[in-house]
Amino acid sequence: MELDSLSDRILNGDRRALARGITLVESGRADHRAQATELLTRLTKEGRQALRIGLSGTPGVGKSTFIESFGMMLTGQGLRVAVLAVDPSSTRSGGSILGDKTRMERLSREKNAFIRPSPSQSHLGGVARRTREAIALCEAAGFDVVLIETVGVGQSETVVSELSDLFMLLLAPAGGDELQGVKRGIMEMADMILVNKADGDLKSAATRTCADYSGALRLLRKRPQDPEGFPKAMTVSAVEEHGLAQAWEEMQSLSKWRRENGHWEVNRATQAQYWFEQEVRSALLARLATPQARSEMERLGSQVSTGQLSPSVAAEHMLSALVAG
Ligand SMILES: Nc1nc2c(ncn2[C@@H]2O[C@H](COP(=O)(O)OP(=O)(O)O)[C@@H](O)[C@H]2O)c(=O)[nH]1
């Protein structure tokens, strides 16, 4: 398809064109990459923005169920909702976290919703770039809300929080009084903690878990981007669809406050800078992995081992070779 027509159709909100655009940005082929860059340049000129909501949580807490219920509520209000996934484990498992589209059966039939399962990826750097570009395409296509789901493994929360305006941590009710082993670093990223499954037999456990986390959040260092009362914990039930409207109200009031107080722009600007630096890093690492670079590394390494070159002089040679190459 012509880039002109693809870009026009995406701007008109055509979901099939959007899907093609995302396939293009996901492609590893050099000619596709050039087209993808051209497409993104055209589309981002429009300056459209969505509310980007990151959502993280270990498998089984109810992310997919929540996204479906929450997404249905939003489309019910006339909003257009896109769902993307960051799944660093998909290469190993061969699956994808949104592969369970079955759990989002209702949402996937909505004309105002767009659901994109995560592709198999080789490394998190690539995942981040593709997700970032997919978000940009969804924004150009006029989506109001982009939900970015990830499983809580390793670095993926950092990636998603650096791609989001709001970052949600979804938890399940805990049995005991322990804080479910949520790492402090993850807690510090959260704008809201949603304790899901606050229904039936689990309701009182959910209330207790929520109180525990409210207490834990109050102990964290105050962040400039938070109004009074944030970050906050609340209970929801994705299945019974309780608490979703309240959660949405809180998200809106937080993002409104951040916009009015300049934090929204600052956050996006800081994120852009972060991704720029990450791209430089990963591009340099990629250069280090080429056969030429490896053999140069070996050649210089043996000269270092025999004492012909000092480690720092050899490192300088190596770095100039990388930058030149
Ligand atoms: N009781 C209850 N169960 C839920 C709720 N949300 C999800 N579940 C169940 O928890 C299990 C895992 O849900 P899923 O959405 O696949 O979790 P994910 O792995 O985080 O995407 C499923 O059996 C859901 O039916 C909820 O609000 N209440």
Ligand SMILES: [Mg+2]
């Ligand atoms: Mg899921």
